[in-house]
Amino acid sequence: MSNEIRLHGRGGQGTVMAAGILAQALAEEDKWAIAIPTFGFERRGAPVSAFLRVDDKPIRSLTNIYHPDIIVCIDQTLGRAVNIFAGMADGATLVLAGRKPASEMNLPASARRLGLVDAVSIAMELFGRPITNSVMLGALARTTGIVSLAALCRAMEESHFRDAGLAQNLTAIRRGYDETQVSTLKESCHAHA
């Protein structure tokens, strides 16, 4: 089994860190993963993305991802700035932060599965800031099943977070997992351009 995942966010929200923790969690489950961030002059608030390839066997290609079958967007306003669905593979799974119902989200017609979570509200409650990366890792686990909640938590414990920060992020992962609404996308949700 292999997947190509693209994560979108804004500088400062921890998109690249989320990709690294996800790679660690996948390794915990004895899978092979490569995570590569896109790069630039890092600025808070600027659109950033990261690519993650996962497989049951070692991965050789160190390239970006152009046709993701899983798209994760951790910022609910980013869709106004960049096309987060560019190059999306048919039948892709979307894991999105947002408050609006799927029917109001103008999603691409060929996407087949959606995980939706009000990540900003959870992050504001937990951190007092809209840092949504850990919430969205939980949402990814819930929506796709490619990684377990337990492995994500172990990977978070391996990270640089300690004490209260670690506890908050573990809670964020669990709440993301618990509060994500997963649905199979129907035609009524899709944009007809």
Added chain:
Amino acid sequence: MNQLVNSSRKIVCDGNEAAARAVVLARPDVVSVFPITPQSSLVESLSQFVADGVLTAELINAEGEHSVLSALQGACLAGARTYTATSGPGLAFMFEPYIRTPGLRLPMVVSLVTRDMLSPQCVWGGQQDAMTVRECGWIQVYCENVQEVLDTVIMAFKLAEHKDVLLPVNVCHDGNYLSYAVSRIELPAAEMVDGFLGEPDVNWHIALDPDRPMAVDPLTGGTGPGGAASFVGYRKSQVRGMANALEVFSDIHVEWGERFGRHWAPLVEEYRLEDADYAIVTIGSMTGAGKDAVDAARERGEKVGLIKVKTYRPFPRDAIIAALGKVKAAGIVDRSVSFAWDCGPLHQDVMTTLFASPHRLALVGFIGGLAGADITSEHFQRVIELTAQAARGDVSASPIWLNEHD
């Protein structure tokens, strides 16, 4: 044979952290650093390891790269095992002590986290910085993946310090695609690496030692008595040390494979080349995608192989001739340019090497991956098609710029 053989552990990190962890395992005495993109997280890791007591080296945060390497020259002369890492403009600022280091026969290890050269302004990967200094007398090796970065930085200390070599080594890993690529790797046990490297032995030929005062690097050459002969003597031995590096590095890779179970090709890797009609030639992190593209082409019945160049300076002429002797055409993919030759530097070296061989084959040159650009399986697909075409006698004009329309 060894009870510690299974005590490595699985970790997940990027190429910069892998290099820093290799440095920890090599137990240097002095590390001097100045941060520069895309190397910064490497020296941040080193600083963290020193702060955590994991790395007991003296860490000198110098005011710039010129001072970084000057400080390490002094440390190395005093008998220390030394390390630093730099990139692009940092390497340029380091140039004066950099070019002096091989002639002083100082066995340093310096990672080059490769970056395209300014201008045009850019902060992204490319091998132009390392290629710009390919004729300075440093040994240069290029890594394919994060595991090879870790293993090669450790092996580089053994190569640099070998008495038949005694030269500084640049371990090059591609900015962006290796510096920031997070991968699962094996971290060898410290005791195993201690056993592999042995005690540092770097100050036996010259030394800053108050009990043994000696002049280091006195004025040499000129037309005075014996001047020319002494200069030639030094240069000849430096060139000989460089040539010796090929065999020494090969032996080191064999020992590494025996001790750690990972068998990297030391000079040139031949991949699916045995029955190939033609081959693509790669260097650095592009190689993995190249191998995947070769596998895909093989499934379509294409008789294509891949030649990966790991050791670039000294240039492994015999290994290149042996590999290219198996094919009718080669497509060479460079991640930098040779301004003098209107081709890539690797392409230029392959052309030069082939003059020493009776075998003639068609070469097609490709330049890709400049300034952070990706070299994808689709790019390699094109490289393979045009090289197959060359093998049939229809040779495209070089260079072909892979990202020209991206």
